[in-house]
Amino acid sequence: MHTAHPGNKPPGQAACVPFTDVAAMTAEIWPAVQQDYLACLLAGGYIGGPEIAAFEREWAGYCGTGHAVGVANGTDALQLTLTALGIGRGDEVIVPANTFIATAAAVVRAGAVPRFADVSDGTLLITPHTLAEAITPRTRAVIAVHLFGQMPDMPGLLAVTGAAGITLLEDAAQAHGAEWDGRRAGSFGEAACFSFYPGKNLGAFGDAGAVVTSRPELADQIRTLANHGRSRGAAHYEHERIGTNSRLDSLQAIALSGKLARLDPWTERRIELAARYRRLLGGTGVRMPDVAPSARHVYHLFTVRVPGRDRVRAELGGRGIQTGVHYPVPCHLQPPLRRFATGPLPVAEQAAAGLLSLPMFPHMTDDQVDRVCDALAEAVQDVAEGPELSHAG
Numbered sequence: 248m249h250t251a252h253p254g255n256k257p258p259g260q261a262a263c264v265p266f267t268d269v270a271a272m273t274a275e276i277w278p279a280v281q282q283d284y285l286a287c288l289l290a291g292g293y294i295g296g297p298e299i300a301a302f303e304r305e306w307a308g309y310c311g312t313g314h315a316v317g318v319a320n321g322t323d324a325l326q327l328t329l330t331a332l333g334i335g336r337g338d339e340v341i342v343p344a345n346t347f348i349a350t351a352a353a354v355v356r357a358g359a360v361p362r363f364a365d366v367s368d369g370t371l372l373i374t375p376h377t378l379a380e381a382i383t384p385r386t387r388a389v390i391a392v393h394l395f396g397q398m399p400d401m402p403g404l405l406a407v408t409g410a411a412g413i414t415l416l417e418d419a420a421q422a423h424g425a426e427w428d429g430r431r432a433g434s435f436g437e438a439a440c441f442s443f444y445p446g447k448n449l450g451a452f453g454d455a456g457a458v459v460t461s462r463p464e465l466a467d468q469i470r471t472l473a474n475h476g477r478s479r480g481a482a483h484y485e486h487e488r489i490g491t492n493s494r495l496d497s498l499q500a501i502a503l504s505g506k507l508a509r510l511d512p513w514t515e516r517r518i519e520l521a522a523r524y525r526r527l528l529g530g531t532g533v534r535m536p537d538v539a540p541s542a543r544h545v546y547h548l549f550t551v552r553v554p555g556r557d558r559v560r561a562e563l564g565g566r567g568i569q570t571g572v573h574y575p576v577p578c579h580l581q582p583p584l585r586r587f588a589t590g591p592l593p594v595a596e597q598a599a600a601g602l603l604s605l606p607m608f609p610h611m612t613d614d615q616v617d618r619v620c621d622a623l624a625e626a627v628q629d630v631a632e633g634p635e636l637s638h639a640g
């Protein structure tokens with residue numbers, strides 16, 4: 248199988264450091280999954296095949312929940328969960344301001360109102376305090392986002408939601424295998440939503456997602472909604488309610504089972520790479536994310552903060568180092584969501600200007616980390632010293 252490795256260098260040229268390398272993950276698992284692919288293709292059970300139930304069992308087991316329901320993507324996982332819980336018109340759902348827009352968009356698509364909470368300056372995650380501040384008499388739920396791969400203080404959030412009588416949901420799209428005191432992401436909330444977008448820590452060969460929950464009736468409702476409103480065991484044209492088409496398909500389930508077998512070693516490698524970044528970037532003026540002692544951070548992203556971010560980023564780009572920005576604009580300031588904003592959220596707003604995500608993927612080499620750190624330290628210094636950039640390309 249041909250694989251593109253963007254970090255490979257043609258002779259005589261400096262290699263670039265890609266932001267991620269999904270093809271390397273595919274190449275690693277392909278020998279193990281190719282027979283299953285062929286068998287599925289020849290059997291023809293592309294929708295609803297046995298591979299889906301197999302992956303759902305494996306994923307629920309991995310997360311420590313009773314049930315997993317495969318769906319088409321992480322955004323649908325969130326919207327279907329809200330709808331299945333009866334959350335919609337007239338209800339408010341709290342989401343952190345610093346997240347991918349899908350978290351808030353799912354609330355709007357479910358017919359409810361997103362209310363934005365500020366985040367911790369150290370972890371950039373929602374806190375029990377910022378959650379409590381955002382609660383109103385209309386609040387039905389909060390979606391805690393395990394941004395970058397780290398869970399917020401889940402027991403603290405549960406204490407607040409328990410006292411207020413609201414539902415805790417998890418957006419674990421970036422946190423496959425993350426833990427709080429040894430308990431897995433997905434096992435704290437009424438339900439947790441995962442994306443298996445290809446670049447995620449557990450990624451499919453296209454779009455895919457899942458909801459995990461230990462409430463069987465909630466799992467059933469989500470499955471019904473995701474399958475044109477057909478309840479479990481119903482005939483093909485027997486519809487219990489208006490649903491949608493948001494199913495995980497058999498080929499994606501095969502890819503996910505294949506990759507799940509490699510998720511733990513890949514996560515360990517991410518953690519090692521993060522430790523190397525921390526060692527090499529100490530004392531350079533680059534602000535690294537805090538990690539709570541109870542948290543197992545799985546480093547979907549290694550997001551730092553630097554002054555003069557756009558210039559630093561341009562200088563890194565000029566040296567062939569790809570970076571990302573997660574996220575340049577907090578949700579409450581995004582044009583389609585501004586109407587829901589209730590005031591400034593200073594931590595999320597101030598942090599946004601400095602956020603810079605560095606390359607991070609399981610097949611990254613130590614040498615690549617070293618090159619990113621050398622270049623970043625120089626770029627930060629150049630920006631601190633003046634407007635001229637010595638390496639911008």
Ligand SMILES: Cc1ncc(COP(=O)(O)O)c(C=O)c1O
Nearest residue numbers: 320321322347349350420442444
């Ligand atoms: C935090 C977060 N929530 C939700 C989503 C949406 O997932 P999907 O792209 O699978 O719809 C993503 C994916 O990028 C995400 O990072």
